[in-house]
Amino acid sequence: MSRSKNLLVALCLVWTSILAACSGEAPQEEAGDQLKIYASVYPLADFAEKIGGKHADVTLLVPPGVEPHDFEPTPKDLTRLSRADVFLYNGIGFEAWIGQAKEILDPERTVIADASASLKPLYSGSNGSREADPHVWLDPIRAKKMAEAIRDALIKADPDHASDYRTNFEKLSRRFDELDRTFREISNKAEKREFVVSHAAFSYLADRYGLHQIAISGLSPSDEPGPKELKAVIEAAKRHRVKVIFFDSLVPGNMAKTVKEEVGAEALVLNSLEGLKPREAETGEDYFSIMEKNAENLGKALGSTD
Known part of the structure; x- marks a missing residue:
């Protein structure tokens, strides 16, 4: 890790300690009965809200209107993330800052899920500069696989509500299938x-x-x-x-x-x-x-x- 990244992580840990001391409450107690879920990109946050339902408190790290390719979390962002029960990220190189995030997360406390881990990446660009395309969610069928990974992460973090997460996922799955049919019809008529x-x-x-x-x-x-x-x-x-x-x-x-x-x-x-x-x-x-x-x-x- 570079010196600047080491400094950022150190600042984050100090800031976390200060906030915890000032509040007088443990992070788990602050979360209440809901899972505190943090997501790195909008589709993951949306899927998590739909699967988590009333049991989930979902935070998207990238603010509305900000281009995610340019986003870098602040020490305050990382402090908030350190309290997560679940952290969802896209993978395939989309989030350059994931290494920083993992440095401050405790895997004993936080379920860390790469939502695209089961998917084979596609590549774009010329032969000399080919890169993996991270925009997996734009295919409804692959997006459903990402939602499955989110469902499994929520069940791991909160097995008491596993039945609700499975039910909510099934509802979501049908919407992906309907969206897939819409695009197939367009393709067939093209x-x-x-x-x-x-x-x-x-x-x-x-x-x-x-x-x-x-x-x-x-x-x-x-x-x-x-x-x-x-x-x-x-x-x-x-x-x-x-x-x-x-x-x-x-x-x-x-x-x-x-x-x-x-x-x-x-x-x-x-x-x-x-x-x-x-x-x-x-x-x-x-x-x-x-x-x-x-x-x-x-x-x-x-x-x-x-």
């Missing part, structure tokens, strides 16, 4: 298989339904293409007669605007669900409502709907 996105977050969705994403930027929205790569994207979009360019909801997508203007395409949102905008959180949007909007917009781009 006039084309290609879609252009502002960044390469949709490998799993494309893989599940036999589609092909043409990505303007890399796995992180900040990975902008050079002139040669941008020209290749524009040529591919024209060759496939693309009529829609998809933007992500959390990033500006300046390069995508350039492609849109060059191709003469319509701009729509294909939400990578890395997080919610504040307005989306306020209005009660969730994984399923946003994925349904994704399906509608994808259908327009593929010629599946009018």
Whole structure:
């Protein structure tokens, strides 16, 4: 671990001790009867809320509107995390700060679950710089596997309510299956298989339904293409007669605007669900409502709907 990371962990431990002394209460007592669950990315928090129900107090570490690729937890964030009964993270390289988090977690107290551990990663990028795509949740069937891992973590942490967690998961499982049917119908009716996105977050969705994403930027929205790569994207979009360019909801997508203007395409949102905008959180949007909007917009781009 680097010197700066050692310092951050040390500060976190000191801060935890101070807070515990001031409160006069043990962390477990503060949690009450609910499981204190912390999640590293929005879909995991949403699934945990739906599976945990009344037994869960779920906290998403990344605030609404913040681009998760750029997020780094503060010492205060890590202090709060140290009190968790369950910590859920995505894995596949999405959270660069996971090592710091694990340093301050006690595995005797906290169930630590890598929600994508059972899934085989897909890779994006050129042969010279291929990276594992962490956006597993954008495929409803793989997302269901992540939810299974969350269910198992909650049962391990709180076996007394295992029956409730299993029941809630079964309800959630049916919603994943329904979402899968929606995307399959769109895929079956599609006039084309290609879609252009502002960044390469949709490998799993494309893989599940036999589609092909043409990505303007890399796995992180900040990975902008050079002139040669941008020209290749524009040529591919024209060759496939693309009529829609998809933007992500959390990033500006300046390069995508350039492609849109060059191709003469319509701009729509294909939400990578890395997080919610504040307005989306306020209005009660969730994984399923946003994925349904994704399906509608994808259908327009593929010629599946009018």
